[in-house]
Amino acid sequence: MFDFSAQLKQRFAALQSSAQFFSLRYVKQISQHLSVRKNVAEPPQLSTDEGAMLTVRINGVEAYAATNDLSQRGLQAALEQAEAQARMLAPHALLDLRDHAVATSRADYLSPNLTSAFPSLSDCYALLGSESASVPKDERLVNWQVSLGLENVEQIYLNNAGAEIRQAQRFVFPGLSVTAYDGQGSQTRSLGRDNFGQQGGAEVITSCGIIGAAANVADQALQLIMAPNTPTGPRDLLLTPDQMILQIHESIGHPLELDRILGDERNYAGTSFVKTSDFGSLQYGSNLLNVTFDPDIPEQLASYAFDDDGTQASKQFLIRNGVLERPLGGALSQYRSGMEGVANSRACSWNRAPIDRMANLNIEPGDKSMEQLIGGIEHGILMSTNRSWSIDDARNKFQFGCEWGQLIENGELKGVVKNPNYRAISAQFWRNLSAVGDASTFKVLGTPNCGKGEPNQVVRVGHASPACVFANVDVFGGDA
Amino acid sequence: MSHQAQFKALADWLHGAVTRQERFTLGYNAEASDFIRFNHAKVRQAGHVQQASVYFKLIEDRRHADLNLTLCGDEAVDRQRLAEALHQLRETLTLLPEDPYLLLNDDAWHSSNVQDVPLPDSAHVVEQIAQLGEGLDLVGIYAAGPIYRGFASSNGALGWHQANSFNFDFSLFHENGQAVKANYAGHEWSDEAFAKRFALAREQLTFFGQPSHKLTPGQYRAYLAPAALEEVIGMLCWGGFSAQSLEDKTSPLQRLYDGQATLSPLVNLNEQVTGSLSPAFSGEGYPRSDLSLVVEGAAQDRLIDSRSAAEYGLAANGAGWGESPSALAMNGGSLALDDVLKELGTGLYISNLWYLNFSDRTAGRITGMTRFATFWVEDGKIKAPVSTMRFDDSVFSLLGAALEQLTTERELILSASTYSQRQTASNLLPGALLNRLTLTL
Numbered sequence: 001m002f003d004f005s006a007q008l009k010q011r012f013a014a015l016q017s018s019a020q021f022f023s024l025r026y027v028k029q030i031s032q033h034l035s036v037r038k039n040v041a042e043p044p045q046l047s048t049d050e051g052a053m054l055t056v057r058i059n060g061v062e063a064y065a066a067t068n069d070l071s072q073r074g075l076q077a078a079l080e081q082a083e084a085q086a087r088m089l090a091p092h093a094l095l096d097l098r099d100h101a102v103a104t105s106r107a108d109y110l111s112p113n114l115t116s117a118f119p120s121l122s123d124c125y126a127l128l129g130s131e132s133a134s135v136p137k138d139e140r141l142v143n144w145q146v147s148l149g150l151e152n153v154e155q156i157y158l159n160n161a162g163a164e165i166r167q168a169q170r171f172v173f174p175g176l177s178v179t180a181y182d183g184q185g186s187q188t189r190s191l192g193r194d195n196f197g198q199q200g201g202a203e204v205i206t207s208c209g210i211i212g213a214a215a216n217v218a219d220q221a222l223q224l225i226m227a228p229n230t231p232t233g234p235r236d237l238l239l240t241p242d243q244m245i246l247q248i249h250e251s252i253g254h255p256l257e258l259d260r261i262l263g264d265e266r267n268y269a270g271t272s273f274v275k276t277s278d279f280g281s282l283q284y285g286s287n288l289l290n291v292t293f294d295p296d297i298p299e300q301l302a303s304y305a306f307d308d309d310g311t312q313a314s315k316q317f318l319i320r321n322g323v324l325e326r327p328l329g330g331a332l333s334q335y336r337s338g339m340e341g342v343a344n345s346r347a348c349s350w351n352r353a354p355i356d357r358m359a360n361l362n363i364e365p366g367d368k369s370m371e372q373l374i375g376g377i378e379h380g381i382l383m384s385t386n387r388s389w390s391i392d393d394a395r396n397k398f399q400f401g402c403e404w405g406q407l408i409e410n411g412e413l414k415g416v417v418k419n420p421n422y423r424a425i426s427a428q429f430w431r432n433l434s435a436v437g438d439a440s441t442f443k444v445l446g447t448p449n450c451g452k453g454e455p456n457q458v459v460r461v462g463h464a465s466p467a468c469v470f471a472n473v474d475v476f477g478g479d480a
Numbered sequence: 481m482s483h484q485a486q487f488k489a490l491a492d493w494l495h496g497a498v499t500r501q502e503r504f505t506l507g508y509n510a511e512a513s514d515f516i517r518f519n520h521a522k523v524r525q526a527g528h529v530q531q532a533s534v535y536f537k538l539i540e541d542r543r544h545a546d547l548n549l550t551l552c553g554d555e556a557v558d559r560q561r562l563a564e565a566l567h568q569l570r571e572t573l574t575l576l577p578e579d580p581y582l583l584l585n586d587d588a589w590h591s592s593n594v595q596d597v598p599l600p601d602s603a604h605v606v607e608q609i610a611q612l613g614e615g616l617d618l619v620g621i622y623a624a625g626p627i628y629r630g631f632a633s634s635n636g637a638l639g640w641h642q643a644n645s646f647n648f649d650f651s652l653f654h655e656n657g658q659a660v661k662a663n664y665a666g667h668e669w670s671d672e673a674f675a676k677r678f679a680l681a682r683e684q685l686t687f688f689g690q691p692s693h694k695l696t697p698g699q700y701r702a703y704l705a706p707a708a709l710e711e712v713i714g715m716l717c718w719g720g721f722s723a724q725s726l727e728d729k730t731s732p733l734q735r736l737y738d739g740q741a742t743l744s745p746l747v748n749l750n751e752q753v754t755g756s757l758s759p760a761f762s763g764e765g766y767p768r769s770d771l772s773l774v775v776e777g778a779a780q781d782r783l784i785d786s787r788s789a790a791e792y793g794l795a796a797n798g799a800g801w802g803e804s805p806s807a808l809a810m811n812g813g814s815l816a817l818d819d820v821l822k823e824l825g826t827g828l829y830i831s832n833l834w835y836l837n838f839s840d841r842t843a844g845r846i847t848g849m850t851r852f853a854t855f856w857v858e859d860g861k862i863k864a865p866v867s868t869m870r871f872d873d874s875v876f877s878l879l880g881a882a883l884e885q886l887t888t889e890r891e892l893i894l895s896a897s898t899y900s901q902r903q904t905a906s907n908l909l910p911g912a913l914l915n916r917l918t919l920t921l
Binding site for chain 2: 264
């Protein structure tokens, strides 16, 4: 672990620069992605990637150069390139960062169980193969796949103010999906995949629940192709955590990113219906809504001690009792806006610069068991597992679709329905939050695929949530 | 040493390092890019990225494994990294079963495309943007630099693709929050051409001074400009033409390829590799073919990578990752660009769509939002901007019964995507006049 640390520190110390501030962020990622599809092991996809980003600040103007050349000469060349760019851009720079404080902390952060052995490649394939083989033989089951992603990431941040922050993390992404086809249309049911990932070791495979799940997932896919379409009309909507994470992500997370609110993302990811003046007063949701930025749940995907600009992370309420309190803004956005934020300045790797990102964005549990949530619904529908997401560039008008729907009538779960979709407007939807599940319904989930930024970046984000009920939502089905 | 020479040296070393029983493929990806972000017509964030990697596949006895490896540019260090990768892959192969779907291209094909027209100095570009953007609320990104792609195999195949390019993807915002999206991209920067493109975007801004026209959900006549149509076509590229998706019954064009539905006879879609900006070879080492995907509204070719070819008994045609098109060209129609508003009459002029996804994937039903310049048109004249609206409609309607006409003129839209690396994909598309588009929210 941190094998390159001593050498990197030596090279950093030897860098020559006239900049008043400069930093180096080194990232090494070793990945392995395994998959068994229809009982055939697909070739392993392995990856080893490393490089560094040098950032300089000259007369208040920052610029960066990212390089795959980690030699002393390569790092020095990148530093000089960043310096030249900062000087070139000076007349046109948006920001004057002369008074912007820089990181000075020294700390290490490790994923839970990081040193525990992970199953060998053979053992992983055996596990995936066994699960794949347990999909029942049924000619309507046309495709199935069991997969396991593993990412080991080391990051070292150094700057000329003395900061030295090292992080070693291991991320695990199990997944399983089965597609059924009846000659007219297909339905896919899945577990894990893009809706699940955690930090840790082999225990993550167990906590995902894919071991022994294939037969049940296949059965649900078969149930779906035989099910009627989701009926159209307003209903109370019960979302399980594997859909809540998408709901939180798109209609709370993105609109609260401070760089969006400040306009940086208007050309690509979009803006926000939230304004800086809304913080402290906007009733974002019903008083049952409590949303936190929480880097302290060890297994959650984006738990860390410091963000990629070296700001120390701590749990903060963004929305408390429905009232908007704090944006998702890192140190730079806080400096620009004069607002308090969180430590969420993050980059996807060494070749992209940190920007405001979601990290762990969670809904705090309420006081209702799943039985009480269902029992409290007279005319409703349960939806599970996201499969479709679309929202406007201000993160307001949305339409989301799920894999699994089940009608609820008079407090009881009824028949399965396929193609469950719903649409609403963020600014109104959260005010219709009518019940929040307790800790027994709470799940720590996340996704490896949050895209944003120019140049584009994909980062891992964690979302933990209980099941939640929303009153009077417009739901509908598909064409098939 | 040039990128091409570095790659050739690594491939040559590998030829000598593998045993007689082993085979390999080696892909190469590199770029040196300036990325300059703008907000409020000022530089918000800027930097330079230099990166290079190889995609190395080792094969022995129908067992194979892949390793993507970052290079550093030093010949000796990179050779050592490749040697370690070879060792790692050899050890990995002993743990794997035979792959029944391994299919390698044995042809010793050669391909080379080098376009090294000098790019403008970034300082000059920033100056130009600053001058033209003065007093405007401009936001966007300038990305520029050389891109390198290579391929070599133990069978003697050798491909090289190198191109300098720039892409300035930007928006101009009105004070009321509405915006015009624009793009200036290519290989040869021209101050004059850029100024012309900028002026066009600036002119469109003037329409935003009027109050927005409020729409209620319902069906409307609509014109989709090429950039808006690209979003719809982009959804079809998400598994639509993929041999595997079609066999797995998850393609959004399943009904089209199964012969249960057709598109309008106006619809002709081709994967037009010849003359495009993307490499003439796939990452797995197959020369890419020009393909007729949809002919007069009926399905024809599909995109087939080597794995699908082996599994389904098809002929591989050089499809890349995900079996998605990357040089899609749609035939134009008979509608002159100057007649678009007149032919639209009363309805929506939609410049861009945004954040599309499937409402019902296998039925080909998609949803998404209007974004940027969308206008309400009455009697052939632009009346007012329109607030953001959601549509939800079937592709078999949008490109089927609802498709009235396609424009004669087509627009070449170069990908501005920079996930992991700058992309080389492009779409050549007309605009589409629809007699109905269903708005839902």
